[in-house]
Amino acid sequence: MTFEKLGLRPALLARLAEQNLTTPTPIQTRAIPEALQGRDVLGLAQTGTGKTLAFGLPIADALLAQAAKCEPKSTRALILAPTRELAKQITDNLQAILKNAHLRVGLVVGGASINAQTQRLLRGTHILVATPGRLIDLLDRNAINLAKTEYLVLDEADQMLDLGFIHALRKIATLLPKQRQTLLFSATMPKLMDEIAASFLTDPLRIEVTPPGKTADKVDQSVVFVSPAMKPNALIDLLDEHREELALVFTRTKYGADKLAKKIDQAGFAVSAIHGNKSQGQRNRALSEFKEGKIRVLVATDVAARGIDIPDVRHVYNFELPNVADNYVHRIGRTARAGKDGRAVSLCSEEEMGELLDIEKVIGQQIETAGGTRPAGRSAAKPKSGGRGRGGRGGGAQAQGKPQGKPQGNAAGKPKAGNRNRRRRSGGQRNAA
Incomplete structure (x- = not known):
């Protein structure tokens, strides 16, 4: 055709x-x-x-x-x-x-x-x-x-x-x-x-064309189980493996995006952040510099997740899992564009297991573990008919290091109740767009 x-x-x-x-x-x-x-x-x-x-x-x-x-x-x-x-x-x-x-x-x-x-x-x-x-x-x-x-x-x-x-x-x-x-x-x-x-x-x-919730075929997905306190170091270790490639990092909040960008900057990476509190000029400039390779790491909230159409983005990191499971599909869709391969790694604390299970239900597969240990008894439901994924190919050795071992966080060993049901659909975000 x-x-x-x-x-x-x-x-x-x-x-x-x-x-x-x-x-x-x-x-x-x-x-x-x-x-x-x-x-x-x-x-x-x-x-x-x-x-x-x-x-x-x-x-x-x-x-x-x-x-x-x-x-x-x-x-x-x-x-x-x-x-x-x-x-x-x-x-x-x-x-x-x-x-x-x-x-x-x-x-x-x-x-x-x-x-x-x-x-x-x-x-x-x-x-x-x-x-x-x-x-x-x-x-x-x-x-x-x-x-x-x-x-x-x-x-x-x-x-x-x-x-x-x-x-x-x-x-x-x-x-x-x-x-x-x-x-x-x-x-x-x-x-x-x-x-x-x-x-x-x-x-x-x-x-x-594709079932709702289906992720792009060329995205290698993996999850690293790590405590909240160790997430910044785990992310920096992952970024360090591919310093010359473009990486997009997602957080839940505007404050969290700015805070994380500062930590990444202190680790020696050229980084910027975009979110609803940034002026349009700041957002345009950050995207332009990211597209041109002047900065290698861009930290973003979900409000900026769609509209980032940069074919050279090789890695997507979910520093925090999204509250809305469908947003995971859109986040990792920022890589593997224009026929290229991509890689998506999610850092998951024990408190976020509810969100992870919701995501795995939406995409119809259990995401491959590339670091840490999945809490016992917290496996995803059986994949939907036709659901498939490429797992974490390419995400194993790089994702090891500091995230290894049993996840820390909630001392009770049980995810906080209600995480998977939180939804941020407040009309107050209207002006942020």
């Missing part, structure tokens, strides 16, 4: 060829023809499989064919993304395929001047990429009108639920025309997604 066979306009094919993109991914192959026919699509695919072009190309094709102008303060197509980084990445990709075209692509996210964004929206925008929080702010100021929106995309809709955007999405839905085309894409499918799908989609075609 080639992009030419999908029925796209020659101008778009030329832009794709300039970027050496000739063969569509499975989600693109199945979603683009249906979207070109005007159908609503619910697409489920792993991170890093090209979902942006799966929805971006059909919308660009339709708008190029219409050659219509935008009314002031309006947008013809609205794309919602959960984080600033992902919104920026989508905007960059769309601008690349629309080079020299008459279509205007706008970006509105938190952390930037709302007055400047308001001014740019005055003349209208063909395609507007936005985070829900900032879009609501602009709607409240009457800076944007959605009455003429013909196309809507919800990208990574599951994370928008995790970040507390459900009320914002419901409000936005009431302001959109009923006659429109909607494309919803996600890597995981939590139960609340059914409500979102029912509110936004009309008779959608469900395209499931």
Whole structure:
């Protein structure tokens, strides 16, 4: 299959060829023809499989064919993304395929001047990429009108639920025309997604390239059991084995990200941190330096997990396991991109066993132990049918060292109750995106 066979306009094919993109991914192959026919699509695919072009190309094709102008303060197509980084990445990709075209692509996210964004929206925008929080702010100021929106995309809709955007999405839905085309894409499918799908989609075609929760095939996964106090040293030992390769480290909190970045810096690594408290300029600069290899280690919270599309990321380290099991899939999806191999190592304390078991249930496999000892009687449930993993190949010898031995932490030898049920979906994180 080639992009030419999908029925796209020659101008778009030329832009794709300039970027050496000739063969569509499975989600693109199945979603683009249906979207070109005007159908609503619910697409489920792993991170890093090209979902942006799966929805971006059909919308660009339709708008190029219409050659219509935008009314002031309006947008013809609205794309919602959960984080600033992902919104920026989508905007960059769309601008690349629309080079020299008459279509205007706008970006509105938190952390930037709302007055400047308001001014740019005055003349209208063909395609507007936005985070829900900032879009609501602009709607409240009457800076944007959605009455003429013909196309809507919800990208990574599951994370928008995790970040507390459900009320914002419901409000936005009431302001959109009923006659429109909607494309919803996600890597995981939590139960609340059914409500979102029912509110936004009309008779959608469900395209499931990979089962929800399935991790990328080329990621070697392993877990090291270690006490909380020993985690920083264990991480630094792991990083030291691959000093010249890019590594992404995930923490749960903003404070924890900054604190860990300082420890890594003191160990002699070029490191930076990104999270919701950083300004947009700081976040952009850190990502740019990471992509260019000026820094080798980037510490991030989940709010910045999606939108980090850097093919050279070789290692992902979960310094702390995520409270929401589905986020594990997205975290480790930052590596093994663009056909490359990747490695994901999780540092797990005894207190985090609840979270680990939830993750193993979601991905349908028990993650291979590469250091320390899994607490007795704390094995994962039997893998789902079809679930498989590559285990911890390549993560054994490097992960030994200090994490060895029985995990310390909770003296009772039993994970704290309720860990697996904690969910951080507070609407207060809206502005962080």
